[in-house]
Amino acid sequence: xxxxxxxxxxxxxxxxxxxxxxxxxxxxxxxxxxxxxxxxxxxxxxxxxxxxxxxxxxxxxxxxxxxxxxxxxxxxxxxxxxxxxxxxxxxxxxxxxxxxxxxxxxxxxxxxxxxxxxxxxxxxxxxxxxxxxxxxxxxxxxxxxxxxxxxxxxxxxxxxxxxxxxxxxxxxxxxxxxxxxxxxxxxxxxxxxxxxxxxxxxxxxxxxxxxxxxxxxxxxxxxxxxxxxxxxxxxxxxxxxxxxxxxxxxxxxxxxxxxxxxxxxxxxxxxxxxxxxxxxxxxxxxxxxxxxxxxxxxxxxxxxxxxxxxxxxxxxxxxxxxxxxxxxxxxxxxxxxxxxxxxxxxxxxxxxxxxxxxxxxxxxxxxxxxxxxxxxxxxxxxxxxxxxxxxxxxxxxxxxxxxxxxxxxxxxxxxxxxxxxxxxxxxxxxxxxxxxxxxxxxxxxxxxxxxxxxxxxxxxxxxxxxxxxxxxxxxxxxxxxxxxxxxxxxxxxxxxxxxxxxxxxxxxxxxxxxxxxx
Amino acid sequence: xxxxxxxxxxxxxxxxxxxxxxxxxxxxxxxxxxxxxxxxxxxxxxxxxxxxxxxxxxxxxxxxxxxxxxxxxxxxxxxxxxxxxxxxxxxxxxxxxxxxxxxxxxxxxxxxxxxxxxxxxxxxxxxxxxxxxxxxxxxxxxxxxxxxxxxxxxxxxxxxxxxxxxxxxxxxxxxxxxxxxxxxxxxxxxxxxxxxxxxxxxxxxxxxxxxxxxxxxxxxxxxxxxxxxxxxxxxxxxxxxxxxxxxxxxxxxxxxxxxxxxxxxxxxxxxxxxxxxxxxxxxxxxxxxxxxxxxxxxxxxxxxxxxxxxxxxxxxxxxxxxxxxxxxxxxxxxxxxxxxxxxxxxxxxxxxxxxxxxxxxxxxxxxxxxxxxxxxxxxxxxxxxxxxxxxxxxxxxxxxxxxxxxxxxxxxxxxxxxxxx
Numbered sequence: 001x002x003x004x005x006x007x008x009x010x011x012x013x014x015x016x017x018x019x020x021x022x023x024x025x026x027x028x029x030x031x032x033x034x035x036x037x038x039x040x041x042x043x044x045x046x047x048x049x050x051x052x053x054x055x056x057x058x059x060x061x062x063x064x065x066x067x068x069x070x071x072x073x074x075x076x077x078x079x080x081x082x083x084x085x086x087x088x089x090x091x092x093x094x095x096x097x098x099x100x101x102x103x104x105x106x107x108x109x110x111x112x113x114x115x116x117x118x119x120x121x122x123x124x125x126x127x128x129x130x131x132x133x134x135x136x137x138x139x140x141x142x143x144x145x146x147x148x149x150x151x152x153x154x155x156x157x158x159x160x161x162x163x164x165x166x167x168x169x170x171x172x173x174x175x176x177x178x179x180x181x182x183x184x185x186x187x188x189x190x191x192x193x194x195x196x197x198x199x200x201x202x203x204x205x206x207x208x209x210x211x212x213x214x215x216x217x218x219x220x221x222x223x224x225x226x227x228x229x230x231x232x233x234x235x236x237x238x239x240x241x242x243x244x245x246x247x248x249x250x251x252x253x254x255x256x257x258x259x260x261x262x263x264x265x266x267x268x269x270x271x272x273x274x275x276x277x278x279x280x281x282x283x284x285x286x287x288x289x290x291x292x293x294x295x296x297x298x299x300x301x302x303x304x305x306x307x308x309x310x311x312x313x314x315x316x317x318x319x320x321x322x323x324x325x326x327x328x329x330x331x332x333x334x335x336x337x338x339x340x341x342x343x344x345x346x347x348x349x350x351x352x353x354x355x356x357x358x359x360x361x362x363x364x365x366x367x368x369x370x371x372x373x374x375x376x377x378x379x380x381x382x383x384x385x386x387x388x389x390x391x392x393x394x395x396x397x398x399x400x401x402x403x404x405x406x407x408x409x410x411x412x413x414x415x416x417x418x419x420x421x422x423x424x425x426x427x428x429x430x431x432x433x434x435x436x437x438x439x440x441x442x443x444x445x446x447x448x449x450x451x452x453x454x455x456x457x458x459x460x461x462x463x464x465x466x467x468x469x470x471x472x473x474x475x476x477x478x479x480x481x482x483x484x485x486x487x488x489x490x491x492x493x494x495x496x497x498x499x500x501x502x503x504x505x506x507x508x509x510x511x512x513x514x515x516x517x518x
Numbered sequence: 519x520x521x522x523x524x525x526x527x528x529x530x531x532x533x534x535x536x537x538x539x540x541x542x543x544x545x546x547x548x549x550x551x552x553x554x555x556x557x558x559x560x561x562x563x564x565x566x567x568x569x570x571x572x573x574x575x576x577x578x579x580x581x582x583x584x585x586x587x588x589x590x591x592x593x594x595x596x597x598x599x600x601x602x603x604x605x606x607x608x609x610x611x612x613x614x615x616x617x618x619x620x621x622x623x624x625x626x627x628x629x630x631x632x633x634x635x636x637x638x639x640x641x642x643x644x645x646x647x648x649x650x651x652x653x654x655x656x657x658x659x660x661x662x663x664x665x666x667x668x669x670x671x672x673x674x675x676x677x678x679x680x681x682x683x684x685x686x687x688x689x690x691x692x693x694x695x696x697x698x699x700x701x702x703x704x705x706x707x708x709x710x711x712x713x714x715x716x717x718x719x720x721x722x723x724x725x726x727x728x729x730x731x732x733x734x735x736x737x738x739x740x741x742x743x744x745x746x747x748x749x750x751x752x753x754x755x756x757x758x759x760x761x762x763x764x765x766x767x768x769x770x771x772x773x774x775x776x777x778x779x780x781x782x783x784x785x786x787x788x789x790x791x792x793x794x795x796x797x798x799x800x801x802x803x804x805x806x807x808x809x810x811x812x813x814x815x816x817x818x819x820x821x822x823x824x825x826x827x828x829x830x831x832x833x834x835x836x837x838x839x840x841x842x843x844x845x846x847x848x849x850x851x852x853x854x855x856x857x858x859x860x861x862x863x864x865x866x867x868x869x870x871x872x873x874x875x876x877x878x879x880x881x882x883x884x885x886x887x888x889x890x891x892x893x894x895x896x897x898x899x900x901x902x903x904x905x906x907x908x909x910x911x912x913x914x915x916x917x918x919x920x921x922x923x924x925x926x927x928x929x930x931x932x933x934x935x936x937x938x939x
Contacts, residue, residue, distance in 0.1 A: 010886055013892045042606075043607060044606055127726070185855060205872075
């Protein structure tokens with residue numbers, strides 16, 4: 001939670017409709033996302049029960065496992081799913097541009113799941129299929145382990161902040177809207193959508209309550225409603241198990257497919273409605289850049305699968321795990337910074353906490369030159385800007401800040417002149433905050449002096465337009481991508497004994513392929 | 519000396535006994551004619567997660583059927599269990615326990631690092647203290663049966679210096695809010711050196727050494743409840759292991775290392791994992807001491823308060839729902855969104871909490887400066903209400919937040935849809 005999102009939650013609770021907490025879309029949305037709504041059998045270890053899958057709302061494919069405890073039927077499901085997922089996923093690689101360090105596809109596949117539990121299903125289903133052998137005792141079609149490796153790739157990318165390759169819809173919604181209920185309740189897709197886009201004539205709370213009734217709105221899975229399990233699914237599966245006459249099978253299967261479609265279809269429609277809503281928001285400025293990284297990762301994995309194609313190990317080794325953690329941390333900090341620069345509503349959060357401030361440039365010493373500090377008496381251009389802000393700044397001298405509209409220019413805070421030294425220029429701030437009792441907060445404007453460090457071109461005088469003009473309104477933020485390089489990791493083969501020593505190189509073995517799945 | 523002390527104990531037990539009888543009578547009245555719902559490790563865990571909730575404390579102590587109650591007053595919460603989950607759970611437990619627990623013993627020996635001795639050595643005693651048929655029905659077994667089983671458990675709780683003792687279905691008692699609550703751990707392992715380990719059999723899978731964090735956390739708290747109960751029982755009842763032939767008896771201690779037995783990967787094969795529950799124990803002990811005693815809570819309630827649904831001949835409740843909700847209003851609830859996953863009455867309490875910032879989550883309430891209601895928070899944010907003295911700081915921050923929010927929305931080139939804010 002944050003100040004802005006909590007305030008927005010309060011607003012939503014008071015008005016009965018969700019309140020926006022983003023003005024742009026922070027995620028890439030594919031023209032042709034592959035939506036997957038999976039269901040599992042309760043109690044079992046990620047045993048698939050059914051799924052709706054497809055790239056268009058109008059024609060999803062329904063896959064059903066009539067007896068989820070039967071491993072042959074489970075693998076038949078995996079093979080069917082592979083028939084749909086693999087052609088789609090692999091199809092993007094053909095259209096690629098050649099870069100210095102290899103090819104990069106122009107577009108990449110995107111997987112959309114209803115909720116984080118759906119992503120967890122993806123990860124576990126990938127895990128349970130990627131080691132399967134295509135010959136021997138428990139042979140499966142070659143597409144099954146291939147599907148497993150791709151699903152694992154998507155599930156792993158889903159853990160990288162800012163990646164759009166595989167996303168859960170509930171996460172996307174709560175990134176852009178605050179509802180008038182708790183975050184815990186937002187995990188229910190239908191309830192969250194009830195707040196954000198209630199049907200005509202209903203408000204958020206009423207729709208959300210209705211959404212919680214499994215009879216009115218089946219859960220978005222993968223766990224099914226226990227009532228449905230006991231009253232409808234169990235008899236339908238029992239009927240399937242009891243079939244002895246092959247002629248009776250179609251009727252029994254049709255019944256199972258019917259009841260499962262009934263559980264899946266509402267979620268399927270909600271997912272597409274949510275995607276439509278998100279599409280109405282214009283994409284943030286850095287969304288394309290992050291998608292470029294996704295495209296590169298996708299292409300890289302595609303190449304790897306074509307060349308080596310070994311399944312991902314069960315567990316990361318020490319070095320691989322440390323690297324991965326590092327990547328996640330760096331991606332998180334870059335993502336946080338970019339989102340704030342892209343979106344004034346996200347930036348507002350940093351302004352409330354005093355890590356960012358918006359203000360007007362009062363004065364500019366554009367041609368200021370100072371010794372570069374490395375001796376030899378050379379001078380460098382270091383313009384000074386004085387910015388006046390009414391924000392509650394909590395930054396210290398020497399902090400690096402960057403303006404959202406001038407992202408290539410880093411500045412250092414060299415002076416802060418706090419309120420008290422009132423210059424009488426107390427203009428009323430915009431918005432609702434300076435009401436009756438607002439006098440106390442509005443009287444004090446802070447003057448901040450910044451020294452521009454970069455982004456002014458190579459010549460002695462700053463390039464035209466490269467330094468802000470007096471009168472310009474800017475928003476400076478100290479929430480920047482963490483540019484610190486991590487310590488160099490040893491080679492995996494040199495993993496110290498404190499971390500378990502060099503990991504055994506991974507080779508698919510008997511134990512993996514013969515793993516019981518019952 | 520020994521005798522005098524035990525007489526004293528018996529004396530104080532009598533005083534405590536008569537109080538307890540009065541309390542029991544009150545609780546029986548509150549519950550009414552329905553069968554008593556048993557407390558179990560799960561409900562204790564839930565109770566200690568929200569120790570400030572007097573409503574839950576009283577209803578659970580009285581063993582009220584909260585599910586039936588919430589259903590009747592129109593706030594049914596979905597707490598059903600799928601038969602598929604139950605079947606799988608039972609199948610797994612049966613598999614773990616089959617062939618007299620030989621496999622299980624080997625797993626436990628590996629996990630806890632004790633020596634089983636040569637295969638088939640006589641150093642293992644398996645005691646089954648009797649599964650109660652009502653185990654899953656939530657109905658309290660007959661009192662006599664309970665006392666028997668407690669006695670049997672107490673007798674069984676002694677180490678055997680010559681080998682491992684495996685106790686299945688023991689019955690433990692733990693005082694919660696002044697009431698003895700009976701608990702049934704799956705298994706106890708008693709090592710020759712006097713160390714007890716609680717063993718829980720759970721049917722969620724451990725895939726590549728990782729399991730669902732929430733489920734592990736719940737299982738750990740549940741096991742911690744058993745550890746605590748065992749420790750208190752051993753202390754209070756002074757189970758001095760008296761093996762006549764053994765002059766030196768190792769002291770009985772209950773280890774904070776419990777064992778979770780779960781299916782490995784996607785199979786049905788069991789995997790034992792050692793879990794340290796010290797942190798959970800600290801939390802539990804702290805919360806249990808904070809729990810107001812039921813007696814104190816009952817003192818503030820009208821003597822005729824009851825949540826008896828007064829089921830008619832057809833089993834349908836006959837007591838008007840309004841009477842029940844009036845009764846509920848007398849019991850202070852402390853709703854948090856967490857309740858939704860642990861308490862059958864959560865929907866009712868959420869309904870009452872509408873408009874409160876706490877209903878949006880603890881962190882939201884904190885972000886809103888701890889202001890109690892949404893309206894007040896927004897009024898302070900919009901400057902339409904003068905803050906009380908202790909609200910000045912919160913109000914200042916709220917005003918800034920509201921200003922920033924409005925500015926950012928107004929400044930957006932494409933005003934986002936969804937709400938008018």
